[in-house]
Every structure is written in C-alpha cells, then in structure tokens.
Amino acid sequence: MPRPIDTILENRLKKLDKLEAGGTQGFPNDFVPDSDTGLLHRRFDEVPPEVLEAETARFGVAGRIMTLRSMGKACFFHFKDRHGSLQVYVRKDVIGDEQFERFGLFEVGDIVGVVGRVMKTRTGELTLLAEAIRLVTKALRPLPEKFHGLQDLETRFRQRYVDLIMNDWVRELFVTRSRIVSHIRSFLDGRGFLEVETPMMHAIAGGAAARPFVTHHNALDIDLYLRIAPELYLKRLLVGGFERVYEINRNFRNEGLSHKHNPEFTMLEFYWAYATFNDLMSLTEELLGGLFAALRGEPAIEIGGKRISMAPPYRKLPLAESLSVVGGLPPDKVADRDFLTALLRRQEVEVIPAWGIGKLQVEVYDKLVESRIEEPTFIIHHPVETSPLSRRNNENPEVVDRFELIIAGREIANAFSELNDPRDQRQRFEDQMRAREAGDDEAHQVDWDYVRALEYGMPPAAGQGIGIDRLVMLATGMENIKEVILFPLLKPEAAEPDTEEPAES
C-alpha cells in the first residue's frame, strides 16, 4: 500500500519526467539572475503605473514559487528570493503556447527563473510581467500550507530548511544573529583585539566548572575532551604577547538540555592585558548599549511584554549584598553559615559539609536572586571559593574582582580580573583537585602547563565571556534557545520511511 505522501511525490516526479521528456532540464545551473526582489521593490514600488508602462528595461530574477493562481491562459504567482517576495504575471499570449504549456507543469515549491518587465496590477502591486520563464530547480516535496505555514515546533527545528522557507520571522531572526556577531567582531577589532582560534579538542578540559564530552583519537590512542571553555588557551596567548585577543566559537558541555541549554553553544571570550574588571564593565556597557541601539534604533529590549532599558550605566551590586537587597535576607544573616544552610535545605538543596560560606552564598544567590533581576546589573565580587581563576580583591581577599552581568533574570556575561600569580594559581588548582577527589566531578581539572605558562609571566589582564545564544535570545525576545540556534540538538528521529525513494512509476 502506498502511503499518501507517495502519491504526492509521484505526481511531482511525473511532472518532472514530462518536462525532461520535452527537453527541459529539471536542475539546470546556467540561469543567472541580474536583479532581485529587493532591488525591484526599492526601484519601482513608488513609481506610478503609467511611468512603468514606458519602462523598457528587462529584469531577470530567480526564486521559489510560494503561491500560484492559475486562470487558464494567464497565471499569477509569488516567488521568494533572499530579499523578499515579488509577484509574477504569466500570460500565454506573451510567452507563447509552447512555453506556457511547460509552465503549466511548474508548481508551488519549484525554483524558477523569470525575465520580464515591470508593471503594476489593478490593486497597484508591483509585478513582473514574464516574457520568458524557465525551471531552475524542481521541488519533489510539497511545501506546508500557504496560509498557516509550518507551525509544529519539532518539524521547524528538525527541518529548519522548511522553517526558513516558510517563516520570514525565522529568517530575519538568524539575520539578526549574524548582525550581532558582526557587530561584536567589529567592536573588538576596532579596539585592537585580535581574533584567534584555539583548540576545541583538549587533553584536559579546563577553564570552567562543567562536565565535558569525551572522544577518542584513534592514531594517538588517547581520550580527548571537547572543550568546555577556551579560557586557558586564550590566557596562554596573553603570556605569548598577544595583549588583546578574542574568540567567538563553540563550547560543549555534557549537561542536561533545557530551553536555556544546548549542549553546544557559542561563546565570545576576550582578554585584555593591563585592564581590570572595572574596565570590562565600561567596555560591556559600551558594547551592549551600542549593539541594541544599532539593532533596534534605541538601547532597549522587549522581553515577556516588558521593556528593559539597555542604556548605560548599569547597576553594580556585590553578590553578598544582593542576598539582602534582592533576595530579601536580613543583612546581618548573609554571612551566617547556619542561617544559609538552613535556608538552602528548605529550598531542597543538598548542602555538602565541605562548602564554605562563599559557596553557600552563591547557592542562595542562584536560588533567590538571579531570576529576580530585570534591569542590567553587574553582580560583583564573587567569593574566591567558587572563582578559581579570578584575581583576589585587594581590600578583601575573600572575594575576587569578578562580575556577572544579569539582564532579565539571565546571566549574559561573566568576567574577572585574571589571576596571574602562579603560586596562587597552583594552590587553587590543588584545592580543585581535592574537590574532585571528594567527588565533585565539576571541579576544574588541573592544567599544570597552564601554571607553567603563568610562571613565565602573564601581564595583568581582565577577561570576559558572553554567551552569544543567550544574547541573541535577549535581543530577539525568544524564550527557547532552540529558536536562536539554526540546528539545535534533538534526539534522532525514529527511522521514518518518509525519506525512502518513492516507487518508480
């Protein structure tokens, strides 16, 4: 028994067969458009019909047929190219019987090339009157419905190509994503930062607290980790003399999936010698203020129906203080070990006795503070206990010169003045090593070569990471990270016979 979809595929194949039997190629590669929908709209949308009558120029365009209205000896269709869509008017008495008959075998989804002149319809819509039309690519599968388009989330993510064909807003979202990345690159390039690429396959997965993916190199017969952060390599470059470096690329973390987490995600990390985390806060304000102003015309975002100003300066709030100011704790209890432990237990957090006051504070912060912060806020001075790579604060050695930028309850950036004392670094790695031995498999792995690099002397520097996916979510108002990643990770589809060859007729 043929499945219903097979009938549709066969019908389309039959049309292709007929076209090819008549000498028409189904997949030629020699049609070159000399114009596009954007260009024609810009040039002719405002031109009155009678002026178009006198226009002698001919334009060649190519794109995918999206809707088609046939009326016997004439036909209107809309097609899409990368700039937008345009209507085409095909008349039998203009293109001739033979060509019109061939055109009758074209259908929605096909990619066509049209050469013609511009005109306006009765309703004033700019239209290309076809003088020649040919098939460029035959589509064997039908497009989703023209009015509702493709809605099903799973299909949209699995078959993103169809999503992009049907949903203009999706296409625009990914253009925005690309613009954001371009903006960041030119912002940093303009300030003397050098873009570099560091390894994605690490023998030691360092630079963050996270579980890595493991892979295997056959010839060397060693296990390697997909990187969880580029941090330690970028700082080796500071040692090497590149005083301003950045990298925009993928990190991989072997954690659960959620609407905020994709196993591979894109991070910007940059490092700036002879600067401190205070300089980074100013730079971040400049970067984000400028970015959102460039994207939206004003430094503001819209999220969950709420408007959030992105105009600098942003609030600065020490983490310990945020527990009372935002979290509502009594100010005299924010460093009270028993109080914090009891509080966390009520929140069903499994408190490990080895945790110091700093770790307890961070846990409470994660539970009670972060999600409540809306306006851009730098949470500063994290405990040294949870920041093994950050420089201690000069006045209070229990905290580090670090900030996380929180916007709309989400962490957008994490930055700190870098620790460059190899003695302190060695000590903190040893602490992490003990934590690992105590069963914390997210404690940092020890990277002794990194300590060796520091022993050659790393200039004082500040470094920052910005999650690009989450920044794009913020900029586009999306609540699901899969909406801003072209091909998000999904479980494999069950073997679906839908992709089998249809039976030859």
Next chain:
RNA sequence: GGGCCGCUAGCUCAGUCGGUAGAGCAGCAGACUUUUAAUCUGCGGGUCAAAGGUUCGAUUCCUUUGCGGCUCACCA
C-alpha cells in the same frame, strides 16, 4: 533524570460520552487572460505516533515505549 501536557491526511486543525474519522489548504480532472488565502464543478487521499491490555468492538479507556513542549534539578 522527575512532574505535567501534546502527537489525527503533505500542512493547519476539528472530531469520536468506545461502533475503524472530517474541514480548509495542497493534490488529481475540468472551467477561467489583472489574480493575490483567486473563484467555480467533480474526485482521490488516513496502520488517528508505536506496542500491549480491557472489551463483542479501541483512534477514543488503561499500561509501556518513542519523539516534542513546558517545568524542576545541573549548568552558561
């Protein structure tokens, strides 16, 4: 991984208080030379996600599985 919700034609959706299903678009045949969710006439199209159970009978009720969404946990 836990909890809740969803999965019906290529697409968007109805529906069946348990008696093997409908619409619109798309498709097929036909009419139509300014339409635009074109219109008009006729026609075809479904293992109702999968497996098992209860039942005279299951797409519908129950269980399990798969995939997805939301949410909690971990993280960025």
